[in-house]
Amino acid sequence: MIEHLIESGTSKAMHDLYGATVDERLIQIQKTRQEFEGDYTLVVFPLLRTSRKGPEQTADELGKYLVDFLPEVVDFNVIKGFLNLTVSDVYLHSFFVENKNSAYFGRKKAGTDEPVVVEYSAPNTNKPLHLGHVRNNLLGWSVSEILKASGRNAVKVNLVNDRGIHICKSMLAWQKWGQGKTPESEAIKGDKLVGDYYVKFDKAYKKEIAKLVESGMGKDDAALQAPLIIEAKEMLKKWEQGETETRDLWQKMNSWVYDGFDVTYNRMGIDFEKVYYESETYLLGKKLVNDGLEKGVLFQKEDGSVWCDLSDEGLDEKLLLRPDGTSVYMTQDIGTAQLRYDDYHPSEMIYVVGNEQNYHFDVLKIIMKKLGKEWAENIHHLNYGMVELPEGKMKSREGTVVDADDLMDEMVETARKTTEELGKFGDFSAEESGLLYEMLGLGALKYFILKVDPKRTMLFNPKESLDFNGNTGPFIQYTHARIKSVLRKAESQKIDFRNESKNLNPLQSKEKNLIKILHDFPQTIQQAAENLSPALVANFAYELAKEYNQFYHEFPMLKETDETLRASRLALSEFVANTIKTAMGLLGIAVPERM
RNA sequence: GGCCCCGUAGUUCAACGGAUAGAAUAAGGGUUUCCUAAACCUUAGAUACAGGUUCGAUUCCUGUCGGGGCUACCA
Structure with a gap:
């Protein structure tokens, strides 16, 4: 790529002109800002110490050298300490010709070496997926696809939290008040049905607590002694003992939830190569903890509970097994990590989990290392920011949770309305328009979420429907359709533009800009993979679409009488469309042929 | 209390320590006998505050103010 050429050229120039080898990091190449002449800019300030000359003079000398030395660089100008270099049309044109018909442009073939395992989604089986999961799901899926496109061997896995006291709560509630209702009998998604009983439990439980408090009991005691919670704990014990009736109920209700999740996952377009269940990993976790206890890495308290002392890391003690021997979240994650390591021997294990769990993952890593797992070094927590509502964090208790299915429904409905208001495509069949609305609604949602830097807390306002104009998914989809x-x-019209081999020279500025942006795509993918940030790909797609629309507005194609120009512009357009499709594909967003 | 993250136009988002802080929306003004106006052009609008480091700070450091998270025998 041209940046590398300039970099190594500059390095050589520094050596030839000033007799010194400079650190690569001092050679900073960036794209020239629009308001200046040139394509790439070398910042010379860091090099002054070596050149021992003023910024203008150094830049001037380097500029002359680079123009002489690199055929790709044809001109330069110096403004303050900035050396602006102009790249030859020949270089850009040959890039264009070489890549325009390449189906894999920008991407590398996914690797086959030691995999990068990406865990994401990680739902509980006691309630439906909500907006928070949506960000998680989209990020995890997209990051995996970007890693693949960058040449890594990414593997997507899910970890279902299918056991524990919270699951027992919904089971108990259904047993008590469910009257044998099923998703079929109620014509409702299984995850929704189970979620309803979880809520019912919580309400009844709260009532019990309130009653006990009224009768003079302390709040904490009441929470422990309410009959419902005692019953739920008993159920958990029965579950751990493998009691048939409890296990059957558990299996039945979980399968309802999985059916519901599948519907949501499918619609969202996300998938997994492998699904782990905590019910299958918690025993391994317990075993590892007991091993650690034997080795003396962990310690036991008088009540029988097992802990890890983290004071040498400046942290507290961490509970790993309760006095009754049951496991906690951390115990399960220890088991899951080990199992995953055994399954894949990954070069890296990425956990896509919200930043509220930063502490948890710091601790997990430390404990694994204490247990002697060298590979814990390869655990990477992709901690993304929360999705907030205007009134703050989503709280299920206050009913401010945005349900994933409802959200998708609303987006698709907005797409329908918007399209109808614009009066487009009366010739579409019901099926075609249905597919289009789905594409646009989900495109708007996915782009809205993925264009934001994963690390940042983002805001979603359910009362305002997402935009379809401007920096949005539909804008980019529209550009493709156009x-x-x-x-x-x-x-x-039988115009043969694909086999056009004649020159596009001289390049008009808009054409040149487009080719320069396209030229960046492979690097953008690499960068997005390094930073685990689909936002970089989203921004790229937007920039490309925006630049194209300006080009489209300015230059006619079908009406162009110069056949060479016409063919070249059409070929450039197709190159742009294909690249948009690839970039959006990495975000899980489909682009329509018409809209 | 301790630890961590974040404060950029009215609003939602950008900006490897680099040039005059970019977009989009919302507001004002324009472009359709012309390949899709979900577009294009145009006007106005922002780095919470105070220091420090640097040739250069939205970015790094310190402090103040403001917001969020964690600090569970929930996950």
Whole structure:
């Protein structure tokens, strides 16, 4: 790539001109800002110490050297300490010709070496997926696809939290008040049905606590002694003992939830190569903890509970087994990590989990290392920010949770309304328009979420429907459809633009800009993979679409009489459309042929 | 209390320590006998505050103020 050429050219120049080898990091290449002439800019300030000359003079000398030395660099100008270099049309044009028909442009073939295992989604089986899961799911899926496109061997896995006291709560509530209702009998998604009983439990439990407090009991005691919670704990014990009736109920209700999740996952377009269940890993976790106890890495308290002392790391003690021997969240994660390591021997284990769990993952890593697992070094927590509502954090108790299915429904409905208001495509069949609305609604949602830097807390306002204009998914989808429409017309006019080999020289500024942006795509994917940030890909797609729309507005294609120009512009358009499709594909967003 | 993260136009988001802080929306003004106006052009609008480091700070350091998270025998 051209940046590397300039970099190594500069390095050589520094050596030849000033007789010194400079640190690579001092050579800073960036894209020249629009308001200046040139394509790439070298910042010379860091090099002054070596050149022992003023910024202008150093830049001037380097500029002359680079123009002489690199055929790709044809001109330069110096403004203050900035050396602006102009890249030759020949270079850009050959890049264009070489890559325009490549189906894999920008991507590498996914690797086959030691995998990067990406865990994401990680739902509980006691309630439906909500907006928080949506960000998690989209991020995890997209990061995995970006890693693959960057040449890594990424594997997507899910970890279902299918056991524990919270699951027993919904089971108990259903047993008590469910009257044998099923998703079929109620015509409701299984995850929703189970979630309802979880809520019912919580309400009844709260009532019991209130009653006990009224009768003079302390709040904490009441929470422990309410009959419902005692019953739930007993159920958990029965579950751990493998009691048939409890296990059957558990299996039945979990399978309802999985059916519901599958519907949501499918619609969202996300998938997993492997699904882990905590019910299958917690025993391994317990075993590892007991091993650690034997080795003396962990310690036991008088009541029988097992702990890890983290004071040498400046942290507290961490409970790993309760006095009754049952496991906690951390115990399960220890088991899951070990199992996953045994399964894949990954070069890296990425956990896509919200930043509220930073502490948990710090501790997990430390404990694994204490247990002698060297590979714990490869655990990486991709901690993304929360999705907040205007009134703050989502709270299920206050009913402010945005349900994932409802959200998708609303987006698709907005897509329908918007399209109808614009009066487009009366010739679409019901099926075609249904598919289009789905594509646009989900495109708007996915882009809205993925364009934000994963690390940042983001805001979602359910009262305002997401925009379809401006920096949005539909804008980019529209650009793609628009190009496809022109290409269809060109084809029907028998214009052969794909085999055009003549030159596009001299490049108009908009054409040059487009090619420069396209030229960046492979690096953008690498960068997005390094930073685990789909936002970089989203921003790229937007920039490309925006630049294309300006080009589209300014330059006619089908009406262009110069056949060479016409063919070249059509080929450039197709290149843009394909690249948009690839970039959006990495975000899990489909692009339509017409809209 | 301790630890961690975050404060950028009215609003939602950008900006490897680099040039005059970019977009989008919302507000004002324009462009359709022309390949899709979900577009394009245009006007106005922001780095919480105070120090420090640096040739250069939205970015790094310190403090103040403001917001969020963690600090569970929940996950």
